Amino acid sequence: MKILVTGGTGYIGSHTVVELQNEGYEVVIIDNLSNSDRTVVDSIAEITNHVPVFEELDLVDRAATFACIEKHKDIVGVIHFAALKAVGESVEKPLLYYYNNLTSLINLLLAMQKFDLQNFVFSSSCTVYGQPDQLPVGEQAPLKKAESPYGNTKKISEDIIRDSVDAGSMNAISLRYFNPIGAHDTALIGELPLGVPNNLVPYITQTAIGKRDHLKIFGKDYSTHDGTAIRDYIHVVDLARAHVVAVKRMLQGNSKIPFEIFNLGTGNGFTVLEVIKAFEKVSGEKLNYQFTGRRKGDIEKVWADTSFANQELGWKAALGLEEMMLSAWNWELALSNRFT
Ligand code: NAD
Ligand code: UDP
Numbered sequence: 001m002k003i004l005v006t007g008g009t010g011y012i013g014s015h016t017v018v019e020l021q022n023e024g025y026e027v028v029i030i031d032n033l034s035n036s037d038r039t040v041v042d043s044i045a046e047i048t049n050h051v052p053v054f055e056e057l058d059l060v061d062r063a064a065t066f067a068c069i070e071k072h073k074d075i076v077g078v079i080h081f082a083a084l085k086a087v088g089e090s091v092e093k094p095l096l097y098y099y100n101n102l103t104s105l106i107n108l109l110l111a112m113q114k115f116d117l118q119n120f121v122f123s124s125s126c127t128v129y130g131q132p133d134q135l136p137v138g139e140q141a142p143l144k145k146a147e148s149p150y151g152n153t154k155k156i157s158e159d160i161i162r163d164s165v166d167a168g169s170m171n172a173i174s175l176r177y178f179n180p181i182g183a184h185d186t187a188l189i190g191e192l193p194l195g196v197p198n199n200l201v202p203y204i205t206q207t208a209i210g211k212r213d214h215l216k217i218f219g220k221d222y223s224t225h226d227g228t229a230i231r232d233y234i235h236v237v238d239l240a241r242a243h244v245v246a247v248k249r250m251l252q253g254n255s256k257i258p259f260e261i262f263n264l265g266t267g268n269g270f271t272v273l274e275v276i277k278a279f280e281k282v283s284g285e286k287l288n289y290q291f292t293g294r295r296k297g298d299i300e301k302v303w304a305d306t307s308f309a310n311q312e313l314g315w316k317a318a319l320g321l322e323e324m325m326l327s328a329w330n331w332e333l334a335l336s337n338r339f340t
Contacts, residue, residue: 001025001026001076001077001251002025002026002027002028002072002074002075002076003020003025003026003027003028003075003076003077003078003079003247004027004028004030004069004072004075004077004078004079005017005020005027005028005029005030005052005078005079005081006029006030006031006059006078006079006080006081006082006104006108007030007031007036007080007081007082007083007123008027008029008030008031008052008054008081009029009031009033009036009037009038009040009041009054010031010035010036010081010082011036011180011190011191011192011236012081012123012177012180012236012239012240013029013031013036013079013081013082014036014040014043014044014189015184015189015236015237015239015240016079016081016239016240016243016244017029017044017052018044018047018048018184018189018240019237019240019241019243019244020243020244020247021044021048021050021052022048023244025244025247026052026053027052027053028052028053028054028055028072028075029041029052029053029054029055030055030057030059030065030068030082031054031055031056031057031082032056032057032058032059032082033056034058034084035084035085035192035194036192037192038054038056040189041054043188043189044189046186046188047184047186047188047189053072055068059082059103059104059107059108060099060100060103060104060107061107062107062110062111065107065108065111066107066110066111066114068111069111069112069114069115069117070115073115075117076117076118076119076251077117077118077119077120077121077247077250077251078108078112078117078119078120078121079121079123079243079247080104080105080108080120080121080122080123081123082104083100083101083104083123083153084096084097084100084101084150085150086150086198087127087147087148087150087151087198087297088148088198089150090148090149090150090151090153091148091149094149097149097150097153098149098152098153098156101150101153101157102153102156102157102160105122105157105160105161106160109160109161109164109170112170113164113168113170117170118169118170118171118250119170119171119172119247119250119251120161120170120171120172120173121172121173121174121175121243121246121247121250122157122158122161122172122173122174122175123175123177124154124157124158124174124175124176124177124261125151125154125176125177126176126177126178126179126232126263126265126302126304127146127147127148127150127151127154128143128144128146128151128154128155128158128176129141129143129144129176129302130143130144130145130146130147130299131144131299131300131301131302132144132302135269135301135302135303136267136303136304136305136306137263137302137303137304137305138263138305138307138308139176139261139262139263139305139308143155147297147299148297158174158261161174161259162259165258165259166258166259170258171250171255171258171259172258172259172260173246173249173250173255173259173260173261173262174259174260174261174262175242175243175246175261175262175264176261176262176263176264177234177239177264177265178231178232178233178234178263178264178265178266178302178303178304179199179200179231179232179233179234179265180233180234180235180236180239181199181200181201181233181234181235181236181324181325181328182201182235182236182237182319182323182324182325182327182328182331183236183327183328183330183331184236184237184327184331185237185327185330187327187330187331187333187334188334190236190327190328190331190334190335191236191328191331192335196212200215200231200272200275201233201275201324201325201328202328202332203215204275204276204279204287204328205279205328205329205331205332206332207287207288207289208279208283208285208287208329208332209332209333209336213288214288214289214290215276215287215288215289215290216289216290216291216292217272217273217289217290217291217292218272218292218293218294218295218298219291219292219293219294219295219298220291221294222294222300222301223300224271224300224301225271226271226273226274228271228272228273229271229272229298229299229300229301230269230270230271230300230301230302230303231269231270231301231302231303232265232266232267232268232269232270232302232303232304233266233270233275233321233324234264234265234266234317234324235317235318235319235323235324235327237319237327238264238266238317238318238319239264239317241315242262242264242309242313242315245313245314245315246262246313249313256312260312262308262309262312262313263304263305263306263308263309264304264306264309264317265303265304265306265317266303266304266306266317266320267303267304267305267306267307267317268303268321269301269302269303270321274321275321275325276289278321278322278324278325279325279328279329281322281325282322282325282326282329283325283326283329285329
């Protein structure tokens with residue numbers, strides 16, 4: 001069975017392609033390589049002994065998107081990762097984010113409608129909850145005003161998908177990720193941040209390897225047990241596996257309603273200092289860090305209520321914080337060997 005994975009050479013997409021191929025699915029990747037590298041296709045092939053089909057194209061180009069979907073009309077499901085994702089950049093270039101993320105989605109849904117494709121999985125984010133009033137946060141929690149144009153593209157995308165499902169025969173599942181970190185245990189694929197990383201874990205590993213001087217911890221006066229902010233970090237391989245489960249659920253006709261939404265997290269929150277401690281323990285490295293003021297737009301604490309995903313999908317995150325940090329560190333070490 002053939003699955004289309006947009007953004008399949010990216011961080012989460014590449015791990016999902018691996019899990020799909022390990023389960024026997026044929027995969028077609030669409031990616032414009034705006035934030036990833038063609039060599040990822042070779043790494044996926046090395047891990048799985050199977051080369052996915054790779055179509056380099058920009059989903060903003062409707063004619064090219066239609067032609068590609070027509071060529072692969074036997075696709076039975078679509079997982080849509082392709083998007084721009086840098087929160088800070090989205091504040092500076094909102095139109096780029098709305099244009100890229102929403103036009104890509106609309107073109108893809110139009111193509112699915114035209115060629116009668118049924119099953120759609122979307123990459124959403126816990127950013128839609130903002131700072132929740134209650135923790136852990138469940139899927140029914142009210143959505144808050146987005147803190148950034150990027151976050152708003154996720155909210156708007158979910159509305160577009162819901163309306164499309166209501167109007168047609170398509171089924172969809174939106175997966176709201178908490179904080180994906182870590183890398184494949186082969187250290188052949190992982191996160192490849194362009195330039196200075198915005199996210200905590202790549203910043204930690206790049207600091208430890210000597211690419212950055214020190215980590216700045218944003219805020220030490222949050223109302224948490226050590227004053228630093230709390231997130232629900234999830235191993236990217238656990239996250240990838242949830243996509244395979246979601247696709248299967250739709251293919252087997254097990255969706256309870258045509259548009260389902262699931263939180264993907266571990267259900268455990270960790271502070272920034274706890275993440276650093278776990279990193280130091282598994283790597284044996286001492287991290288150079290300093291405290292600085294809060295980052296604008298950051299929330300204080302969030303972690304997922306995963307009971308709905310656990311019960312309905314029969315999926316549960318299996319890998320812990322230390323496994324996440326060790327795989328992230330091994331990936332950073334592999335990258336530094338690759339480029340020296
Ligand atoms: P990524 O940047 O590594 O992967 C996204 C891929 O999409 C890249 O390879 C990029 O080249 C491609 N792409 C972007 N615009 C495209 C277009 N117009 N046409 C074709 N390809 C295009 O990002 P990721 O971390 O793997 O994230 C995947 C998805 O998950 C995104 O939708 C992101 O918003 C969402 N998400 C990520 C996180 C996270 O922390 N990484 C958290 C929540 C949600
Ligand atoms: N963080 C930090 N220093 C950094 C990057 C992040 O202290 O250089 C903190 C950030 O304030 C947040 C947590 O680490 O509390 C996770 O940040 P990240 O950007 O990885 O994820 P997000 O803020 O999107 O949840």
